[in-house]
Amino acid sequence: MNLARFFRPHGIAIFGASENFTKINGRPLKFLLDQGYAGRIYPINPKYETLAGLPCFPDLAAIEGDVDLAIVALPAQAVPEALEACITKGVGGAVIFSSGFGEMNEAGRAREAELTALARRGALPVCGPNTVGFWNAHERVFATFSQAAEGTAEPGPIAFVTQSGAFGTAIVALLRERGLTPAYFVNSGNEAVLTFADFLEYVVHDERVRVIAGYIEGLKDGAKLLAVAHEALVLGKPLVLAKVGRSQAGARAALSHTGSLAGSDRVYSGVFRQHGIVRADSEDELLDQVAVFATCPLPAGSRIALVTHSGGAGVLMADKAESEGLETAAFSDDTRAALRKVVPEFGSISNPVDITAQFIAEPRLLRETLAIVLADPGVDLAIFYLGLMDSFAETIVEQFRAVRDGSEKPLLIAWAAASAGARAKMTEAGICAFPTATRAVAAAGALARYARTRERALKAPIPRAAPSAAQGSTAVAAGAQRTFELLRDFGIDVAAWKVAVSEDDAVAAAVEIGFPVALKVESPDILHKSDAHALALDLANEAAVREAYRTVLKAARSHDAGARIDGVLVQQMISGGVEAIVGVKRDAVFGPVVMAGLGGIFVEVLADVSFRAAPLTMEDAYEMLRELRGFPLLTGIRGRAAASVDDLAELLVNLSSLALAQSATLAEFDLNPVKVLSDRAVVVDALLIESR
């Protein structure tokens, strides 16, 4: 849907308008008037002739001019009629404040379904219902009753889209305290028609927007979010999202390991990382990340210079830099020589640099030191920390401005207990400032990580995720034969196998494959063979195979007398290597997602797994392996050989292609174990669950 008329309307109608500016139906009128909206405003209320000095209309049809946006502030039951009128008149979009829909009860959900159908039929873009509304501050469009719209401030290069109205309002207020007024604010409400991702898609294309922030509780349209995230990444507009609801459990009991490990939060984390979405875990983190992205250029690397007048703050920042993945830069000899000339003898010219309180007497010391470290080719960004200094605020901010203007590299300021005056001066000068050393370093870490992700994305474009297809509701396990062939078709290495239907058959298969072999019952009704004891390992000769054939079948029958048995699988034994578990799960939001984990015990005890949405690039596969705590198992630890990371990464990529190709039926897929040797990654067992 095209949202141009919705976001930049020339005429706005307000259903249920009121002159009482403290009420929900009065506030938009007040905001539009106060904030100087330049288009036409049409209050609709049959009770009045005029409202706040404007002509008031009995209904939409009575308005002669074009209406681009309708604000609906009516009781729930009156909403359908208003929407019908909008469609009839050809209105460009509507925002529905009314509650009493899906958030309420069964009746509300039914009302919401009708509303969705009506809007779709009329191709009417609708925000809400149950929303506090939205604004576009550039065009002074305040279609909201949010308290956060009070007062005026120059809009910053920021858009903020939120699924929560009250919490979103609070976040905007906190942003404004920091001098970061969003140009766009949208509360997506119940998302009966337009979703979170639809709004993101619009704002990301406004050239005045450079940073997009969001708050989500759950997504209706994962594929679209990822598509928008991709565009944002290419455009270099960071997308910072707070996602809550971490403790949510999956909707259906899982049949596979992959399924049971795919807690929604792990999937979100992996997919966000893959698509360059910056995740915020708290309000402060969201604010700090928006601040740093709105005011700083991207650094070329992660080497940071830390400058302070306090040795203590220096140590704290160096600690935090390490945990943020930043490297405390080693200065060049030239830099050290230059610093030696300006830094007092009792200070420190190593990183962290301590310029001592001397800079109060000599403000140029501040400017010179920062200019010297930023000019070092081994430095990608810098932080200056200071505390208090109320009396010198003006001079100090001037020094910051001069340094910032003289360098292409990011300069972040941590100013503890800065006065209101100092903060205002920094905001005015567009200086990127934080209230503590720790938060400045965390923001610098986010900046450097984003720069790295973006660089990678521009080199090897991130493929678009596929929309998730509808699936049946009956879960069926595929046979080993079909499962292994499917894997092979997608270039995945499987330990050699044959299905035998007699003892002689089994012996012939073992001879062909080569001893030792394993035997496993082949039955669609026995998913976990080891639980049923219906398998035998390390069979070294013909006699062992013959005996195992009988015992495996017997165990299978005693486990489940009614199980359909298609024979016995004879398979090559793979010895040595590092065990991996790899899998696919069809996620309700993101479609097929691929999982990787290492070393059975790490997965079992620590749930040490990572996820990415299909399709995967090789770089995605390497990253998801590197973020495993157990990654050193692959690269070799004391007394153990290294295993082929390349082969395992390739297997993940191939599996993601398979998952996409099979997305209409694939529900869950475990490749467990995969044995990673020095020159191959080979599937030893697999369980494929399909939805039909």
Place this chain on the structure above:
Amino acid sequence: MNLARFFRPHGIAIFGASENFTKINGRPLKFLLDQGYAGRIYPINPKYETLAGLPCFPDLAAIEGDVDLAIVALPAQAVPEALEACITKGVGGAVIFSSGFGEMNEAGRAREAELTALARRGALPVCGPNTVGFWNAHERVFATFSQAAEGTAEPGPIAFVTQSGAFGTAIVALLRERGLTPAYFVNSGNEAVLTFADFLEYVVHDERVRVIAGYIEGLKDGAKLLAVAHEALVLGKPLVLAKVGRSQAGARAALSHTGSLAGSDRVYSGVFRQHGIVRADSEDELLDQVAVFATCPLPAGSRIALVTHSGGAGVLMADKAESEGLETAAFSDDTRAALRKVVPEFGSISNPVDITAQFIAEPRLLRETLAIVLADPGVDLAIFYLGLMDSFAETIVEQFRAVRDGSEKPLLIAWAAASAGARAKMTEAGICAFPTATRAVAAAGALARYARTRERALKAPIPRAAPSAAQGSTAVAAGAQRTFELLRDFGIDVAAWKVAVSEDDAVAAAVEIGFPVALKVESPDILHKSDAHALALDLANEAAVREAYRTVLKAARSHDAGARIDGVLVQQMISGGVEAIVGVKRDAVFGPVVMAGLGGIFVEVLADVSFRAAPLTMEDAYEMLRELRGFPLLTGIRGRAAASVDDLAELLVNLSSLALAQSATLAEFDLNPVKVLSDRAVVVDALLIESR
């Protein structure tokens, strides 16, 4: 040293006093005059007759009255003479601002050593040198040049001791912004005489102090800190410490696993936890923890009620509560019935409770809801979240006060974007408030954890740590015989062993112990037998033992032809069980510390180990095992038997007794592996490094 005269002086002399109130030597005079110090002030400066209206003295001897405290603001070289004068006159203590000592260079370190010797000889308590000084705001003693002393404010129940002057000043400024003015501020400087722990010891005994905060970079006196921490815990005065310098490496290359894993930060974390010291990892965390401890009673448990007017904030808080170890309380039927009567229909009466924006119209809704949830016997503490609401601040704070006064349970407020007026009103009312939902929940988590630790400490008193004894500098490995006997003497189970000096001997030993056995070379020069291949496992009969005897000796000789060989150790094989690694390291700060880790691979790949200072209680031992990521290995995971946590915990306690008894010589000690079976924890191999 008795610090009573130092902290509560009736007369203060200022060496190098000045009338220039912007200078280091002028500021204390200004502060003492401005802040209304009631005792006598004696400026010392041969250049003046009077200073700021006070008689000025040419030297200390010229002062007739008693001087309890001397402030020394002189160049470094003039300090010794001033201290001599203090000792001669019988001054009660001195604070030395002067820099140019240990922080500077070799000459400075020598000067500092002289200063230490001088003060000790004269029994003169000295703070500094290189300190910004201290204050005791109750008695208006401002012996400092810190900017943070500017302005007046009622002191809160808070003491703050810091090793960094500039950073400490910034922290105090941040505390004051929050309405939390420390009654005591001390910058311990170079700690030439009085240490961080000495100052803590004094302030913890002032009944007006209820919370102690501190900032440390490194400790000189770990045992004293722990003794003070213990007193603070018994008194119920939380000790919140920010410790920086996490990346510090150990001073000496370690010979044992335990030694190499004992990075100072892991030891600090474990020992702090053991002794109920609350660790703060950032400035915000320090401030929030001080705030919550200064204003809230301790809760009886961890069951929290979350109340908001925003569903979004509720979800965020529930997420965060889980990660903080808090339990979202399940309300009783009575509570739900009572809530149903007051909460609007479109709100939520489950936890998190959503009272909706209706409370603006009906402020009593706020009070009633909070009173109902706090009255539930299944609720231990509560948080109320709100955003903005500038116009109703006064009414809202009144509701908070009424609820707080009506309950014994902690009530925390998260008020996003609260106006300055609202914040001031809450400070005045002593309401515990935070700027974001996340931070309020984190503070609630710290409060509940502290309450739990204190409860445990009062039940089973934490034993005092031993002062660390001096040790020699030569590291020597003890023989297996001596090592195993030492373990046995302290009640630690060791796999049966004998040392054989001939093949026949070895066979006889194996028969006595019972097959299978292991053979290992016994040599003080071969520390790691497996690296030398000088061991043989799983020897099932006489012939195998005979052959192994020869090959083990041969391998030892080919590994190191000059190695002293005392024979071959014959030892019982222990099969099954969970592998643990347990150890001791003599820590420079805390004396002997005990380490525990599980499952070789968790220790190797994840460095998954925990530390505690000796001596350990059983509860300490359980806690250090429970905090291991690999703990589920002990309790049994899918397909594996459980191992005896009790036996392993007892082993840790016994090892800590051994470590204390041997503290004069024990440098490092690995028990690796320890096999934990269902009914015993048995040491299979051990390496003891002694300092002589």
